[in-house]
Amino acid sequence: MRKIVHIDMDAFFVSVEIRDNPSLAGKPVAVGGKSDRRGVLSTCNYIARQYGVSSAMPTAIAKQKCPNLVVVPGRMEAYREASEQIREIFEEYTGKIEPLSLDEAYLDLSESSLHQGSATLIAQEIRAKIYKTTMLTASAGIAPIKFLAKIASDINKPNNQFTIAPNDVLNFIETLPLKKIPGVGKVTTEKLKRLGLETGGDIRRSKEIFLIEHFGKYGRVLWDRCHGIDNRAVEVSRIRKSVGVERTFEKNVSSLDELSRILIERLLPELERRAQKHLATRSMNKLGVKVKFADFQQTTKEQKHNQIERNTLIELLQEAFFRGNGKSVRLLGIHIGLDDDANTFEQLNFDL
Numbered sequence: 001m002r003k004i005v006h007i008d009m010d011a012f013f014v015s016v017e018i019r020d021n022p023s024l025a026g027k028p029v030a031v032g033g034k035s036d037r038r039g040v041l042s043t044c045n046y047i048a049r050q051y052g053v054s055s056a057m058p059t060a061i062a063k064q065k066c067p068n069l070v071v072v073p074g075r076m077e078a079y080r081e082a083s084e085q086i087r088e089i090f091e092e093y094t095g096k097i098e099p100l101s102l103d104e105a106y107l108d109l110s111e112s113s114l115h116q117g118s119a120t121l122i123a124q125e126i127r128a129k130i131y132k133t134t135m136l137t138a139s140a141g142i143a144p145i146k147f148l149a150k151i152a153s154d155i156n157k158p159n160n161q162f163t164i165a166p167n168d169v170l171n172f173i174e175t176l177p178l179k180k181i182p183g184v185g186k187v188t189t190e191k192l193k194r195l196g197l198e199t200g201g202d203i204r205r206s207k208e209i210f211l212i213e214h215f216g217k218y219g220r221v222l223w224d225r226c227h228g229i230d231n232r233a234v235e236v237s238r239i240r241k242s243v244g245v246e247r248t249f250e251k252n253v254s255s256l257d258e259l260s261r262i263l264i265e266r267l268l269p270e271l272e273r274r275a276q277k278h279l280a281t282r283s284m285n286k287l288g289v290k291v292k293f294a295d296f297q298q299t300t301k302e303q304k305h306n307q308i309e310r311n312t313l314i315e316l317l318q319e320a321f322f323r324g325n326g327k328s329v330r331l332l333g334i335h336i337g338l339d340d341d342a343n344t345f346e347q348l349n350f351d352l
Contacts, residue, residue, distance in 0.1 A: 003119035010158035012103035108234035145230035173200035246333025292331035
């Protein structure tokens with residue numbers, strides 16, 4: 001029996017904004033177009049949702065519902081950065097990762113022996129590590145099949161999880177509203193209602209041929225899902241291009257000597273550990289250092305290299321640091337690039 005976990009970050013874009021700007025904490029916040037005429041929200045936090053604000057809502061309507069709504073422009077680089085940190089955590093637990101977007105992914109933990117193979121406990125540990133590393137919360141769903149794992153991750157949001165054990169699958173589906181099944185949109189939901197079908201149990205008590213007559217191929221999918229059948233595996237489909245590690249500091253660092261110490265004592269050992277399994281089968285093509293300054297401007301300095309070398313990293317750090325003209329640093333990262341060796345594809349990249 002497979003053990004699949006669906007990890008979904010909580011109000012991801014907005015949570016990154018609040019983390020990076022604590023003055024937003026406790027306020028209704030949304031990310032998106034600020035123009036009241038043409039702007040549209042990408043997402044909003046849970047406080048804003050209490051006012052009826054939602055993603056894809058025009059900014060003007062959102063502000064009518066919530067006059068105190070704070071709308072900030074999106075910063076994709078910041079979201080990609082956080083997503084990369086989360087991906088690195090996933091890889092500590094499994095190589096079977098299927099990214100769905102920057103803020104959610106499926107993990108197959110079937111082969112993990114951690115916590116005596118308990119996917120529930122592993123998911124708790126992953127969520128705790130995500131928070132410790134990024135100060136962002138995540139929710140999780142645990143189930144033996146993919147579509148139920150995705151549904152389960154939404155049940156106890158935010159910052160919690162829900163497990164559907166193998167022997168509970170059919171009982172859970174019995175009362176499951178069909179609109180919760182991925183792929184069942186508003187039009188399909190209304191059509192199902194007209195046919196007297198509103199729950200998984202209703203589907204099980206109907207005929208498969210009846211569903212196929214009304215919904216075509218998707219009728220068979222509905223029949224399978226409501227009988228607990230979902231044979232889709234976690235699809236690992238991207239080639240990893242790099243391995244890196246980075247840290248955001250609680251207080252900005254102004255000293256190059258202090259940054260060098262952090263690089264050598266904290267970042268370098270972790271990079272070597274993470275890179276080890278990749279370099280066993282693939283060759284390295286570059287070293288790089290990323291510095292983000294207090295004003296959120298960032299710079300990356302890279303150099304062609306075929307091995308992880310401490311002195312080269314320090315030199316790259318110095319060059320990157322001096323580009324800031326004396327500005328303090330809020331984040332420091334180091335990374336290596338990987339060659340696309342034809343016979344050693346390790347397809348583990350998050351969707352960045």
